[in-house]
Amino acid sequence: MAERLPHASRQRRGKAMTAAAGSAGRAAVPLLLCALLVPGGAYVLDDSDGLGREFDGIGAVSGGGPNFGASLHILKVEIGGDGQTTDGTEPSHMHYALDENYFRGYEWWLMKEAKKRNPNIILMGLPWSFPGWLGKGFNWPYVNLQLTAYYVMTWIVGAKHYHDLDIDYIGIWNERSFDINYIKVLRRMLNYQGLHRVKIIASDNLWEPISASMLLDTELLNVIDVIGAHYPGTRTVRDARLTKKKLWSSEDFSTLNNDVGAGCLGRILNQNYINGYMTATIAWNLVASYYEQLPYGRCGLMTAQEPWSGHYAVEPPIWVAAHTTQFTQPGWYYLKTVGHLEKGGSYVALTDGLGNLTIIVETMSHKHSRCIRPFLPYFNVSHQFATFLLKGSFSEIPELQVWYTRLGKPSKRFLFKQLDSLWLLDSGGAFTLELQEDELFTLTTLTTGGKGSCPPPPESQPFPQVYDDDFDVDYPFFSEAPNFADQTGVFEYFTNIEDPGEHRFTLRQVLNQRPITWAADAYNTISVIGDYKWSNLTVRCDVYIETPEKGGVFIAGRVNKGGVLIRSARGVFFWIFANGTYRVTGDLAGWIIYALGHVDVTAKRWYTLTLIIKGPFSSGMLNGKSVWKNIPVSFPKNGWAAIGTHSFEFAQFDNFHVEATS
Numbered sequence: 001m002a003e004r005l006p007h008a009s010r011q012r013r014g015k016a017m018t019a020a021a022g023s024a025g026r027a028a029v030p031l032l033l034c035a036l037l038v039p040g041g042a043y044v045l046d047d048s049d050g051l052g053r054e055f056d057g058i059g060a061v062s063g064g065g066p067n068f069g070a071s072l073h074i075l076k077v078e079i080g081g082d083g084q085t086t087d088g089t090e091p092s093h094m095h096y097a098l099d100e101n102y103f104r105g106y107e108w109w110l111m112k113e114a115k116k117r118n119p120n121i122i123l124m125g126l127p128w129s130f131p132g133w134l135g136k137g138f139n140w141p142y143v144n145l146q147l148t149a150y151y152v153m154t155w156i157v158g159a160k161h162y163h164d165l166d167i168d169y170i171g172i173w174n175e176r177s178f179d180i181n182y183i184k185v186l187r188r189m190l191n192y193q194g195l196h197r198v199k200i201i202a203s204d205n206l207w208e209p210i211s212a213s214m215l216l217d218t219e220l221l222n223v224i225d226v227i228g229a230h231y232p233g234t235r236t237v238r239d240a241r242l243t244k245k246k247l248w249s250s251e252d253f254s255t256l257n258n259d260v261g262a263g264c265l266g267r268i269l270n271q272n273y274i275n276g277y278m279t280a281t282i283a284w285n286l287v288a289s290y291y292e293q294l295p296y297g298r299c300g301l302m303t304a305q306e307p308w309s310g311h312y313a314v315e316p317p318i319w320v321a322a323h324t325t326q327f328t329q330p331g332w333y334y335l336k337t338v339g340h341l342e343k344g345g346s347y348v349a350l351t352d353g354l355g356n357l358t359i360i361v362e363t364m365s366h367k368h369s370r371c372i373r374p375f376l377p378y379f380n381v382s383h384q385f386a387t388f389l390l391k392g393s394f395s396e397i398p399e400l401q402v403w404y405t406r407l408g409k410p411s412k413r414f415l416f417k418q419l420d421s422l423w424l425l426d427s428g429g430a431f432t433l434e435l436q437e438d439e440l441f442t443l444t445t446l447t448t449g450g451k452g453s454c455p456p457p458p459e460s461q462p463f464p465q466v467y468d469d470d471f472d473v474d475y476p477f478f479s480e481a482p483n484f485a486d487q488t489g490v491f492e493y494f495t496n497i498e499d500p501g502e503h504r505f506t507l508r509q510v511l512n513q514r515p516i517t518w519a520a521d522a523y524n525t526i527s528v529i530g531d532y533k534w535s536n537l538t539v540r541c542d543v544y545i546e547t548p549e550k551g552g553v554f555i556a557g558r559v560n561k562g563g564v565l566i567r568s569a570r571g572v573f574f575w576i577f578a579n580g581t582y583r584v585t586g587d588l589a590g591w592i593i594y595a596l597g598h599v600d601v602t603a604k605r606w607y608t609l610t611l612i613i614k615g616p617f618s619s620g621m622l623n624g625k626s627v628w629k630n631i632p633v634s635f636p637k638n639g640w641a642a643i644g645t646h647s648f649e650f651a652q653f654d655n656f657h658v659e660a661t662s
Contacts, residue, residue, distance in 0.1 A: 083129025344381030489525025552646030
């Protein structure tokens with residue numbers, strides 16, 4: 001084995017007793033000692049009595065590349081269902097019963113990009129919402145089990161046929177009820193289509209009642225491959241363990257991506273296995289690429305929320321994940337000898353069974369590792385010396401590479417820094433770490449780790465104060481227009497064959513039926529855009545109502561809520577209706593009415609709406625002529641611009657223009 005490892009220099013042998021952080025400065029040096037005298041309290045890492053559970057990977061909801069950055073093993077994507085799923089809606093591949101389109105949304109692109117970087121990345125799909133036609137009038141996906149299973153199966157087949165993507169795992173219904181018969185029908189449907197390799201994970205909610213249901217139903221036990229729980233707090237339950245199935249934390253983290261969020265991730269990546277036997281942890285979410293004022297702003301492993309500038313930030317959770325992901329792979333095994341440190345913190349060790357060993361040690365404090373959920377009982381972490389003893393097949397390892405992270409004050413912070421390697425030839429396989437609070441060590445036989453480097457990102461810029469989009473895109477790469485964030489309904493590029501002139505290319509709201517919802521979607525459709533700080537602004541847009549008599553559309557400013565809170569959004573909303581009326585409301589739901597009246601409006605004709613908001617007053621124009629003037633609007637003081645429709649109805653928008661003066 002020694003021959004397969006890099007030869008250490010004589011100089012390094014001379015430093016066998018300590019490994020320093022080089023130029024980092026003496027105050028920042030973690031002490032690593034090759035222990036010649038091992039005290040009785042050593043932590044033994046041994047494979048003599050066999051190994052623990054198979055490691056299935058670290059992932060994110062939606063991814064990575066080998067030995068660069070996060071290097072994720074798993075990418076979990078939403079199967080778009082046209083409904084609001086936390087920060088926006090994602091389009092379904094089947095808006096209607098006879099409709100199939102496998103190029104909507106961004107998830108296909110994301111999966112292909114992930115595969116480019118890591119061809120072995122594991123792909124998972126999970127529905128949050130479902131298109132309304134599956135419910136046959138009910139807000140429930142299990143009305144026709146065969147139909148829903150067929151719908152999910154087509155997504156898997158479409159991924160392969162149109163994008164050459166092999167989906168590895170499929171889920172049931174995110175954080176909602178499961179139906180035992182549906183799970184069985186789904187398995188039969190997949191098998192009938194030759195998709196035996198696609199595994200089922202259930203139920204992406206709590207450990208119960210799925211675990212007990214599996215113990216009581218042999219067929220259900222056989223068709224489910226993995227039990228996935230969300231935000232388990234590093235704990236599992238007895239029934240889940242009794243199933244003998246793989247246990248995953250199939251959604252976790254969702255914490256602000258500062259040092260506390262990084263501490264949260266560092267703690268759960270170790271302790272999900274130590275406390276709960278979970279062999280995979282999947283963070284929500286992959287990249288915070290949505291307006292920051294939407295729910296759970298910046299709760300991604302990194303941040304990229306300015307597509308107009310190209311600015312992004314590689315946040316600390318990326319480097320915390322790298323401590324595990326860069327030095328393990330799915331198919332490795334945990335050692336049985338893992339656990340908690342005497343004075344707080346934890347350690348795990350994994351092996352590929354071929355002589356390689358990776359040890360991850362974390363000392364995240366309670367204060368700096370609280371995840372957004374669940375409640376974290378108090379614990380204490382203090383300064384300590386921890387001695388590890390390598391035994392079994394690891395006793396002859398001559399050298400370990402060392403990677404180090406310290407979270408906290410910027411002046412003392414290190415993120416994924418490589419230290420001098422640890423030489424073990426004369427130590428009997430023992431070494432000692434001096435551990436402070438909020439530190440992370442990886443010690444590994446692998447020499448392939450790397451922080452990587454890339455050019456600095458463009459400077460951060462606010463959303464442009466003047467923004468125009470005429471939607472004149474003949475063959476759009478994405479189905480949705482840039483910077484618009486659909487919050488209820490789906491707005492897609494549309495080629496209007498009925499109008500070969502100015503309005504041939506438009507943006508169209510394409511849902512004519514309320515989806516089977518996951519969240520409290522609004523009863524109107526709405527897409528927001530711009531800078532949440534905007535107060536004084538002019539919004540102008542050409543609009544086209546497609547539904548006679550009952551149809552209606554709006555433009556808006558100062559919209560103050562989105563995501564799962566969209567139903568209660570306030571702002572200034574200017575509506576026109578096909579029955580020849582208009583309204584000005586202070587909320588999306590239409591309860592706060594500022595003005596109403598009659599205008600010369602009908603369906604199937606284009607109109608230009610203009611909304612002007614300045615200080616405490618607002619005015620509106622139709623085709624350049626004033627409809628209402630200087631209506632007082634005291635709340636909210638700021639928010640996004642928006643477009644939308646009165647109900648789930650077809651409508652078109654063109655020549656969108658917004659100009660903000662503050």
